[in-house]
Amino acid sequence: MIPFSLQQLTQITGGTLVGSNIDISLVTTDTRLIEPGALFIALIGDRFDAHDFCQQALENGASALLVSKKLPLSMNQVVVDDTQKALGKLAQWVHQQSKAITLALTGSCGKTTVKEMLTAILKQKGQVLSTSGNFNNEIGVPLTLLRSQLDDDFAVIELGANHIGEIAYTTSLVQPRITLVNNIGESHLEGFGSIEGVAKAKGEIFQGLPHDGIAIINMDSNGMTLWQPTLKGKKIVTFSVNDLSADYSAKDIHVNHQGQASFTLLSPLGQKTVCLPMIGKHNISNALAAAAMAVQAGATLNEVITGLQVPSRVKGRVEAIDLTDNIRLIDDSYNASVPAMKAAADLLANYIGKKWLILGYMAELGEESKSLHREVAEHVAQFHFDYVLTFGQDTAIISQRYSEVKTSNEQYAQHFNTHEAMIRFIKQHLADSLQETQAENKHTLLVKGANSSRMGQVVAALKENYA
Numbered sequence: 001m002i003p004f005s006l007q008q009l010t011q012i013t014g015g016t017l018v019g020s021n022i023d024i025s026l027v028t029t030d031t032r033l034i035e036p037g038a039l040f041i042a043l044i045g046d047r048f049d050a051h052d053f054c055q056q057a058l059e060n061g062a063s064a065l066l067v068s069k070k071l072p073l074s075m076n077q078v079v080v081d082d083t084q085k086a087l088g089k090l091a092q093w094v095h096q097q098s099k100a101i102t103l104a105l106t107g108s109c110g111k112t113t114v115k116e117m118l119t120a121i122l123k124q125k126g127q128v129l130s131t132s133g134n135f136n137n138e139i140g141v142p143l144t145l146l147r148s149q150l151d152d153d154f155a156v157i158e159l160g161a162n163h164i165g166e167i168a169y170t171t172s173l174v175q176p177r178i179t180l181v182n183n184i185g186e187s188h189l190e191g192f193g194s195i196e197g198v199a200k201a202k203g204e205i206f207q208g209l210p211h212d213g214i215a216i217i218n219m220d221s222n223g224m225t226l227w228q229p230t231l232k233g234k235k236i237v238t239f240s241v242n243d244l245s246a247d248y249s250a251k252d253i254h255v256n257h258q259g260q261a262s263f264t265l266l267s268p269l270g271q272k273t274v275c276l277p278m279i280g281k282h283n284i285s286n287a288l289a290a291a292a293m294a295v296q297a298g299a300t301l302n303e304v305i306t307g308l309q310v311p312s313r314v315k316g317r318v319e320a321i322d323l324t325d326n327i328r329l330i331d332d333s334y335n336a337s338v339p340a341m342k343a344a345a346d347l348l349a350n351y352i353g354k355k356w357l358i359l360g361y362m363a364e365l366g367e368e369s370k371s372l373h374r375e376v377a378e379h380v381a382q383f384h385f386d387y388v389l390t391f392g393q394d395t396a397i398i399s400q401r402y403s404e405v406k407t408s409n410e411q412y413a414q415h416f417n418t419h420e421a422m423i424r425f426i427k428q429h430l431a432d433s434l435q436e437t438q439a440e441n442k443h444t445l446l447v448k449g450a451n452s453s454r455m456g457q458v459v460a461a462l463k464e465n466y467a
Contacts, residue, residue, distance in 0.1 A: 001025065001146050002097045004090075006064055009039075009078050012093045013086040015066075019076030022063060027090070027146050029139070036061040043083050043139065044068070050083075066090075084138070091142030092173045100129060100152035101297050104174050106159040106167055106205050107182025107218075108198060109340045110286045111136075112317060113278070114182055115158045117290035121299050121307025126153030136160035141170040154297060162364065164192065164201050171208035178214045178296050179205045182289050183221035185339045199223025206230045216292045219246050220285065221339075237296060239288040248292045255281050258320070259350045265291060269301040277311040279330070280318050281350075282343040318347070323466035326434055330446040333455040336362045341376045344448045345383055353442030354386040354433065358426070358458060360449020361392025369394045377401035387429070388413045391422055392453050419454065423461045 003025040010017045026038040031053045034040060040057035042050040042065060054065055054073060064076040068083050080086040095102070103118065105111050112134075119130040129152045131144050136158040144157060157174050161167045171179075181202045184195065192198045203223055206215050207230055215231055217224065219240035224231075240246035241253075250263040252273075259279035264271050265288070276283050291304045299307075319331045328351070332344055341362065348355050357380065365372050377398040380388060388402040389412075396415040403413035412429070416422040426445070433441050445462065449455035 001027065002094050002148055002150055004094070006076060006078055009066070009090060013066075013078065013080045013089050015078040015080035015086065017076075017078055018070055019064070022076060024064060027143075029087070029143070031056045031060055034060040034062050037063045039064045039066060041066040041083055041087050042068070043087070087139070087142045088169070088173050091145035092175070095145040095148045095155070095174070098129075098148040098150055098152045098155070100148070100155040101178070102155040102157065102174060102176045103178040103180075103293050103297060104157045104159055104171060104176035104205055104208070105180040105182060105216075105289075105293070106161070106202050107180070108185035108202070109335075109337045110182050110282070110289075111158050111160070113283060113286045113312070114180065114289045114293075115156055116312040117287060117308055118293050119156050120310040120312065121290060121294040121304050122154045122156065122297060124303040124307055125299060127151055128153065129155040129157075131156065131158040134160070136170075138166055138169060141173060145173060159205060161201050161204075162192075164197065165204070167201060168204035168207055171205050175208055175210075176205075176213070177210065178216065178293055179209060180216040180289055180293055181205060181218065181222065182286070183218050183339065184223055185221070185337045196223075196226065199226050203227045203230060206234070209234055214296050216289060216296070218285065218289065219243050237292050239285070239292045241285050241288065246288075248288045250284050250288060253281070253284065255350055257350065257352055259347050265301075265305070267291060267295065267301060267304075269295060269304075272301055272305050274305055274308050277309060278318060279320055280343060280347045282339075282346070283318075318344075321463070323462065326442050327430065327462075327466055328442070328444045329459065329462055329466075330444065331459045332446060332448040333360070333459050334451065336360065336448055336450045336453075338362065338372050338375060341448060342379045344446055345376075345380050345385075348385065348444065348446045349383050351444040353444060355383075356387040356389065356426070356443060356445040357383075357385050358387070358389045358422070358445060358447045358455070359391070359395055359398060360453025360455040361395040363450035363452045365394075370397070373397050374401075381405045384411070386411055389422055389425065390415045391417075391419065391449070391455070395449075395453075419457045419461075423458055426458070426462070427465060 007021040024039045029041045040062040122128045184199045214235045219238050238246040239248035249266045252264045255261050261281050262275040317334050321329045373394040390399040399413040399415045
């Protein structure tokens, strides 16, 4: 990170320095990550107050504290009114010292994949600061910005949200020059209230654009009616899988038997063939989004193609693993939304052999939960999967609907109230089937669900038993 002094910190945050004016080159909010000389920021949450851990921070080697009240400890302290707001102000200042071209993105689904693609492209050109893991909220974004270096060429910052105003706040810290809303879908409806609320919240990312800023718009999924006032006078660049009139689009789309897509990328710089290393046709849209952002940041078409073809393994996000010669596991257990659940079913349909769709529930959908799970059920019902297994109260409609339309006694649709029961069923049916040796008895198991549905337990059990 870019070093600063405690006196600078008081000026940035409007705080008061108690103790000596020392230099800081490491900041943390976690006492487990403290190294000698670090500044420990004592955040206050709904169920914790990190001021209670400041003594531990001192014992672990911290040389200074950022606190909201003076503590009776013999160490340097900067006292502020609100440590979370102070964290944001510090992160904003640190990042502004870098000369990096800053790109920010959000969306209902696919934003982490776009971030990884975009980062891989821009690494062809220079040094890139990029969001790690799920550090995309009001705490994670500032912690990402604090990793800024003076010689960064680019910063790729992912912004997430579960309530109105969150992206407006994080965008004000990031101050991006290029922004993207990847898509609009039914996610976090409890916090946003409606699909219009989702569009409004995601569109907050455009509020931080400078007069010469660039907005990347998905013609297949957007909230332009709501965004027009904010985007007035800004440069708009479009992408679409379905509309060839977009600035970035795709033709000659093919998906192989392993679910990997290839297509011809059409762009203002020309057209070239792309073969995506990750699985899922839906990643074509993500690739177009990444290409559009990268070119606006100065990437060439060859750099775009090279970056898009770099393998990206993000745990729990459409990760294909061959457990045995006969069992392929597709781990997509990180999260779930209506578009993502439909895309998972579309992906599974590409595989040969026996197909297992194993679903946990979608979370934070509020009063729309039942109807949105029913929408997924109707989509799944059009396929001929061998197994459709579900976990979670509202998810039951998916297996129930599939039970109504299945055409063979060798197709199974079943709902489970516990992960343990689901795991036992899977293991037993795999054991029975794998006693046979025909090629058609190859199995592909796709596991998906919201984080809170803990479908990762099913993934872990399968890995432990077969890998």
